[in-house]
Amino acid sequence: MNHSVVVARFSFPIDANIAKANLDSVGIPSYIADEHTVNMQWLYSDALGGVRLFVPEQFLEEAREVLSLDFSDDVDLICDVEPNRCPQCKSQNVFTYTKGKRSAFFVFFFLGLPTFFYKHGLKCTDCNHFWKQ
Numbered sequence: 001m002n003h004s005v006v007v008a009r010f011s012f013p014i015d016a017n018i019a020k021a022n023l024d025s026v027g028i029p030s031y032i033a034d035e036h037t038v039n040m041q042w043l044y045s046d047a048l049g050g051v052r053l054f055v056p057e058q059f060l061e062e063a064r065e066v067l068s069l070d071f072s073d074d075v076d077l078i079c080d081v082e083p084n085r086c087p088q089c090k091s092q093n094v095f096t097y098t099k100g101k102r103s104a105f106f107v108f109f110f111l112g113l114p115t116f117f118y119k120h121g122l123k124c125t126d127c128n129h130f131w132k133q
């Protein structure tokens, strides 16, 4: 009988989904709990304990190793090519800019999707200014 344990907690479902994708890629089964609750009330996600990622107990150590891998080097490389800053408020919180690990994962995630952000411009998350590159 498989007993599942929490391998990691996340404040945002997107982080949990990225972590799950990483585990999927190496063949470790996992599932996410509380995702829908947090999607509806993400402001309270920390109060609820965040989004929990479960793995079968026998995969716990391996899963922790996978999740401890750091993709920051790759992301830094991308950001050297595409340094972005809001021209209106000078905020660095634009879709393709990264600062810190959480943002790095966001960039990593978005770069894995069809790159419509690049084709149509960039958007600032602080002032909602939208511009063409």
Ligand SMILES: [Zn+2]
Binding pocket: 086, 087, 088, 089, 090, 091, 124, 125, 126, 127, 128, 129
């Ligand atoms: Zn801005």
